[in-house]
Amino acid sequence: MRPLRHPGFVAGALLVALLVATALLSFVWTPHPATEIDVAQKLKRPDAQHWLGTDGLGRDIGSLLIVGARASIAVGLIAVGIGSVFGITLGLLAAARRG
Numbered sequence: 023m024r025p026l027r028h029p030g031f032v033a034g035a036l037l038v039a040l041l042v043a044t045a046l047l048s049f050v051w052t053p054h055p056a057t058e059i060d061v062a063q064k065l066k067r068p069d070a071q072h073w074l075g076t077d078g079l080g081r082d083i084g085s086l087l088i089v090g091a092r093a094s095i096a097v098g099l100i101a102v103g104i105g106s107v108f109g110i111t112l113g114l115l116a117a118a119r120r121g
Contacts, residue, residue, distance in 0.1 A: 045091040054082035056089040 025031045053073070060080035068075045074083040 041091055041094060044088055045095050048088045048092055052082075052085040052088050054085045056081065056085040 058081065060076075063072070063076050063080035064078055066072055066076045066080075072082050072084065074087070077083055077086070
């Protein structure tokens with residue numbers, strides 16, 4: 023297959039697969055509750071408990087990233103949907119008017 027020989031295609035496909043896998047993982051597991059606020063743990067550096075540290079409200083950044091993968095996929099699907107609706111509509115209109 024020709025696309026598999028192109029390094030850019032392979033890299034993009036791997037990144038998309040990683041994003042989808044992360045989004046699917048977020049439905050069954052996150053290291054910590056993503057929305058749980060723990061002000062005592064705010065702005066901690068990465069350690070064994072919080073792999074990427076915590077934010078200003080004490081939320082685990084790794085958990086936020088894992089859950090955020092869902093939003094990234096949703097935004098992408100919505101954008102493609104909107105573009106498809108407008109593109110198909112304009113294409114049909116152009117075909118009906120012969121260009």
